[in-house]
Amino acid sequence: MEILLDEKYGEQLAKEAANPDAISSWNQFKLTYQAAKSSSVPDFEGLVALSHLPHIDFLPHQKEAAEEIIHQMQGRAILADEVGLGKTIEAGLVLKEYLIRGMVNKVLILTPASLVNQWVTELHEKFHIQAYAPRKNPAWKDADIMVTSIDMAKRDPHYSExxxxxxxxxxxDEAHKLKNPATKNYQFVKALQKKYCLLLTATPIQNRITDIFNLVSILKPGYLGDLSSFKKEYGKKMGNLDGNVHLKKLISKVMIRNRRQDTGLADTKRMVKTEWIEFSEEEQQVYEKLETIKGTHPSFTYLTLAKELCSSRxxxxxxxxxxxxxxGDPENxxxxHDLISGVEQLPHHAKAKRMVEIIEQSDEKFIVFTEYRASQYYLQWYLQQHGISSVPFRGGFKRSKKDWMKQLFRDHAQVMIATEAAGEGINLQFCRNMINYDLPWNPMRLEQRIGRIHRFGQEKNVQIYNFAIKNTIEEHILNLLYDKISLFENAIGELDHILEDLDIKDLGHEIEAIYSESSSYGEAKIKLNNLASVISSHSETERRSSS
Amino acid sequence: MKEAAAHEQFIRSFFHEYDCPILSDENGRLVIQLTDKMDEALMNRPFYWHYIKKMGRQGDPMSLTLITNPDLSEEKGEYIHSGSPRLRQLYRFLQDNCRFTKLYEAVTITDQQSPLVPWLVTNLRISYFGKQKKDELLSIGLNLIHGTMAPSFMERIENYPLETTISDFTFPMTPLIRIPSGYQRIVSYIHRHIESQDRTWASQAMEALHEEKQLLSAFFKEENEEERKLLEQELEALKGRFTPKVTVDVINGGLFYFTQATTNQIII
Incomplete structure (x- = not known):
């Protein structure tokens, strides 16, 4: 075994002992020894980082994951926890441990562009790790820890450097985007020189079983054989890990997958309350007027306008x-035309009034989701009239504006009014109240909304208000879809895959189409029940196969 | 909390030792006035000092606000905790500047001339790299007159008063063992020490390396240049991760002179 030792020290010391400038005092000498002691790690085992980060309460599954990655998997792993269980925290803990042990100096973190800042902030605030997000002329060689997007990294001149x-x-991060070995991104990542490597994804298998082969090949080429023999052996069972105990066992050696129900996260509950609201008389009249356009316009038009009227004038x-x-309608x-003139006369919206009532009773923060931008403007104005501060949030905002709005909401405003939850958006654990002012057609969207506040870091129970107006289309949506919400809840993370298999591109559109193509409420209900049972049986098989 | 207190103590001693006055010190928040020399060493502004010196002007050294109390970590100043950049910088500074010493035991007036016995002291860090890494600190003292060796030497001598100048009425004995050959004895001791350690970690690392290599060769067909290059790269990475090795760094060391009485005490 190789032993590297400083052979020359004796001669140096003999020389320097005669040089008064090189002599340190007794206290300096002792301090140096003390410094060496406190920067040493005396054990192979365990996580030293924990005692360095006393301000973070790591969840048990997070500590276990980091320990397993470092000690069992030798630093090369797929981290595939479900959404919201803290994959970033686990990766940060692994990084911190390696830094403390002096096993890692040079680090590259690749994330989607929208998450770069979040990574830098989180590493700094939680782990006291100074990482850099390169701007124009990044000094790749100089900065020890860089966070950047693959898109930037793979461009010249960065690429070759x-x-x-x-x-x-x-x-x-979001490593499932690397499933296709023919892409430039995949080849770039494959060509990187690396000692340790972490791939973070909530959906390690998106479409087919070769996805996992490709991810594992980045970490451990050869581990699952080569592609042709792998395909021969496992390829026929598309997207299904079931039935193959051998493969599952192999993969469990390179992949960690924690599920929500196995972790302490279930401790904070979500309380969902449906708020039934009645239209005022004037509003009800206009809504009934709307029914008359059913005859003269496509059913889609009616649906859109009805949903909108339930949101705001x-x-x-x-x-x-x-x-x-x-x-064009020259006769007016x-x-x-009737409808428009009716809408013009309407007083304030019944839902907006209810929203203000709820918010006024509390001094906690609220996030309000609406489907329409016009409603967003209206609600912001309406809240302001009641002396309630609010900030807007939209998927279309630039990254810096999103960060800014989030910060305003955290530090100043009581309410955030958002039009889009968007999976990779923002984390708002500091807020525990949510008003779903409008309900989306796609129940998965609702789940994503709730995921913004009911996630790792939320310390209180989460209160969700779902608004629905009686005797309107909203009552139908609620009855049709949201009593089955638990079904969708369980399928999160797998649903994309399920839908792809069913050849459904957008669940919301599908449901909307079912509703508008049905001639009666009863017919729509039966069709939706069928869809729901397909999804539930599908997600059952999925769950069995990957656990 | 214990950790914070230790850091605080370390910072106080450090800046005291380098003549930087502590302007205020309360509740885990220290404000330190740097000297010119320490500003140059710690604040990373070489151009400033370059110009000041060129113009022959008086520099204006900065002050540092260091916070060890985690409750104040949001406040203005540098939060000091294990692994924080400033702390690492101070450690590195010591490591670079305090590698050598020559110290004499301080003796209160005696009426007769007393000889001081020379000791060679080396503090070393042994790092074992297998699948994981661990460090071991050794502090070894070697009596340069008759070759007695004592482990945990720093712990034995830490409470004795030592000075860089020799006390009155004492004189240093000339070593019979020269420093370089004394150091060689310590090196041999280290080798024996490493050999005597449990080797499981090393054989586990070798096993892992072997397994991973086999996996790799099953995967790459070496059909083209690209593949060969990747294979090469992966093999290198594997070796880097798994080849067991040991490194020994000298933290610091020096020539220490103790009275005969102390010499007898410390080797008990």
């Missing part, structure tokens, strides 16, 4: 006006 650096650790006015302008006698 990054490939020339021997990295100690590479972390790739503004939303409904805007699109009925647009339709009106497009169709059509049902659309």
């Amino acid at each position: 990054i490939l020339s650096i021997p990295y100690d650790l590479i972390i790739i 503004e939303a409904c006015y805007l699109s009925s006006k647009q339709m009106y302008d497009k169709l 006698t059509g049902p659309l």
Whole structure:
């Protein structure tokens, strides 16, 4: 075994002992020894980082994951916890441990562009790790820890420079995007020089079983054989790990997958309350007027306008006006014209009033989701009239504006009004109240919304208010879909895959289509029940196969 | 909390030792006025000092606000905790600047001349790299007159008063063993020490390396240049991760002179 030892020290000391400038005092000498002691790690085992991070309460599954990655998997692993269980925390803990042990200096973290800042902030705030997000002319060689997007890294001149650096650790977030070995991204990642490597994804298998082969091949080439023999052996069972005990066992040696129900996260509950709201008399009249356009316009038009009227005058006015302008109606006698003039007369919306009542009773923070941008403007204005501060949030905001809005909400405003939850958006654990002002057609969207606040880091029970107006289309949506919400809840993370198999591109559109193509409420209900049972049986098999 | 207190103590001693006055010190928040020399060493502004010196002007050294109390970590100043950049910088500074010493035991007035016995002291860090890494600190003292060797030497001598100048009425004995050959004896001791350690970690690492290599060769067909290059790269990474090795770094060391009485005490 190789022993590297400083052979020359004796001669140096003999020389320097005669040089008064080189002599340190007794206290300096002792301090140096003390410094060496406190920067040494006396054991192979365990996580030293924990005692360095006393301000973080790691969950048991997070500590176990980090320990397993470092000690069993030798630093090369797929971290495939379900959404919201803290994959970033686990990766940060692994990184911290390696840094303390002096096993890692040079680190590259690749994430989607929208998450770069979040990574840098989290590493700094939680782990006291100074990472850099490169801007124009990044000094790849100088900065020890870099966070960047693959898109930037794979561009020249960065590309060749990054490939020339021997990295100690590479972390790739949202790694499921790397499933296709023919892509430039995949080849880039494969070509990186790395000692340790973490791949983070909530969906290690998205479509087919070769996805996992490709991910594992980044970590441990050869571990699952080569592609042709792998395909021969496992390829026929598309997307299904079931039935193959051998493969499952192999994969469990390179992959960690914690599930929500196995972790302490179930400790905070979600309390979901349906708020039934009644239209005022004027509103009800206008809504009934809307029924009359069913005869003269496509059912899709009716659906859109009805949903909008249930949200705000503004939303409904805007699109009925647009339709009106497009169709043209010189006599001004059509049902659309009637509708518009009716909408114009309406007082404040019943749901907006209820929303203010709820928020005024509390001094806690609220996040309000609406489907329409017009409603978002209206609600912001309406809240302001009641002296309640609020900030808007939209998927279309730039990254910096999103960060800014989040910060305003955390430090100043009581309410955030958002139009889009978007999976990779923001984390708002500091808020525990959510009002679903409008319900989306796609129940998965609701789950993603709730995931913004009911996630790792939430310390209190989460209160969800679902608004629905009686005797309107909203009552139908709620009855049809949301009593089955638990079904969708369980399928999160797998649903994309299920839908792909069913050849459904967008669940919301599918449900909307079912509703508008059905001639009666009963018919819609039967069709939706069928869809629900397909999804539930599918997700059952999925769960069995990957646990 | 214990850790914070230790850091605080370390910082106080450090800056005291380098003549930097502590302007305020309360509740885990220390404000330290740097000297010119320490500003140059710690604050990373070489151009400033370059110009000041060139113009022959008086520099204006900065002050540092260091916070060890975790409850104040949000406040203005540098939060000091294990692994924080500033702490690492101080450690590195010591490591670079305090590698050598020559110290004499301080003796209160005696009426007769007393000889001081020379000891060679080396503090070393042994790092074992297998699948994981661990460090071991050794502090070894070697009597340069008759070759007695004593482990945990720093712990034995830490409470004795030592000075860089020799006390009155004492004189150093000339070593019979020269420093370089004394150091060679310590090196042999280290080798024996490492050999005598449990080797399981090393054989486990070799096993892992062997397994991983086999996996790799099953995967790569070496059909083209690209593949060969990747294989090469992966093999290198494997060796880097699993080849067991041991490194020994000298933290610091020096020539220490103790009275005969102390010499007898410390080797008990």
